[in-house]
Amino acid sequence: MINQKNKYVTCGQMKLLERRADENGLSYYQMMENAGSGAAAVIREKMSESGRDRDVRYTGFVSGYPDSDLPAVAETAAAPSAETGPMSALIFCGKGNNGGDGFVIARLLCEAGYDVTVIMVDGRPRTEDAVTNYELLLDMDVRILDMTENERALLESGGTPDLIADAMYGTGFSGSLKGNGLKAAAFIAKTRKHKTPPLVFAVDIPSGAGGDMTKEEQLDLNCVRADFTVTFHARKPVHMQSFAPDYCGEIIVVDIGIDQELLWYPRRRSGYE
Numbered sequence: 001m002i003n004q005k006n007k008y009v010t011c012g013q014m015k016l017l018e019r020r021a022d023e024n025g026l027s028y029y030q031m032m033e034n035a036g037s038g039a040a041a042v043i044r045e046k047m048s049e050s051g052r053d054r055d056v057r058y059t060g061f062v063s064g065y066p067d068s069d070l071p072a073v074a075e076t077a078a079a080p081s082a083e084t085g086p087m088s089a090l091i092f093c094g095k096g097n098n099g100g101d102g103f104v105i106a107r108l109l110c111e112a113g114y115d116v117t118v119i120m121v122d123g124r125p126r127t128e129d130a131v132t133n134y135e136l137l138l139d140m141d142v143r144i145l146d147m148t149e150n151e152r153a154l155l156e157s158g159g160t161p162d163l164i165a166d167a168m169y170g171t172g173f174s175g176s177l178k179g180n181g182l183k184a185a186a187f188i189a190k191t192r193k194h195k196t197p198p199l200v201f202a203v204d205i206p207s208g209a210g211g212d213m214t215k216e217e218q219l220d221l222n223c224v225r226a227d228f229t230v231t232f233h234a235r236k237p238v239h240m241q242s243f244a245p246d247y248c249g250e251i252i253v254v255d256i257g258i259d260q261e262l263l264w265y266p267r268r269r270s271g272y273e
Helices: 011-023 028-049 097-111 129-138 179-191 244-248
Strands: 086-093 113-122 143-144 163-167 197-202 229-234 251-256
Touching: 011 028, 011 179, 028 129, 028 163, 028 197, 028 229, 086 097, 086 197, 097 113, 097 129, 097 143, 097 163, 163 179, 163 229, 244 251
Parallel strands: 086 113, 086 163, 113 143, 163 197, 197 229, 229 251
Antiparallel strands: none
16 A cells, blocks of 8 residues: 555555445545544644644544553643633635535534634535535634625634644645635645744645645645645655655654555455444
8 A cells, every 4th residue: 555665556556445345344434543543642732842733622532543642741730821812713614525524524523612613615615525624613613704795704713723634625726826716725734924923824735825736836826835744554655756845844744544454455345344
């Protein structure tokens, strides 16, 4: 599955692995849950390391992040005070499965005590699992803004958040950022110039880059620049390039439960339990 020399899989290989994992009992929904859960754990850890994490509550096992690896602050942090308030998270979600990962992140950060705002860049989600995770947010204390229905969504998102998660476009992106995606990327770029900028986390890949891209000129000129990129199962070719740190920041790989051997052997003997 993974290129053992360079530790990456192509986007085509990743799709094949996901399909075969689903056929063997690890559903696409569970993979999305594992991806969002792992990304949320990374976000909370990095926010803690930055000294900004004021209110976190550990809520259970996270795929790819065993209990022993989670920061101790996750269990011991105090509740938000009137002076500081909870941490604020602004999560940009696309209409596909990358956005679905973002909805999972939003749910878990809200459960951990974060003040969460979700901005749907291209309207409501279109894929089944993303829709399910979007609907889970409707009964939670999460603010949801839709850029396709509200031209002032970015202005109404509030002041500079403590963190931004870019879950707009995934590894299959090609071409250029347009419309609301371009506006959202410009907004993120602007916040990075603030005196106390938010930490920016890209989900799988910064929006404006494609997973199989190997040349910097292939990236959109307005590609999101992240402090951290959380990718799933293995790095993709773009993560391996010399220019990657300028856009991805620190790259962290999260295990989402896919068996490596499925690339060569379509059926596991034992299946997923």
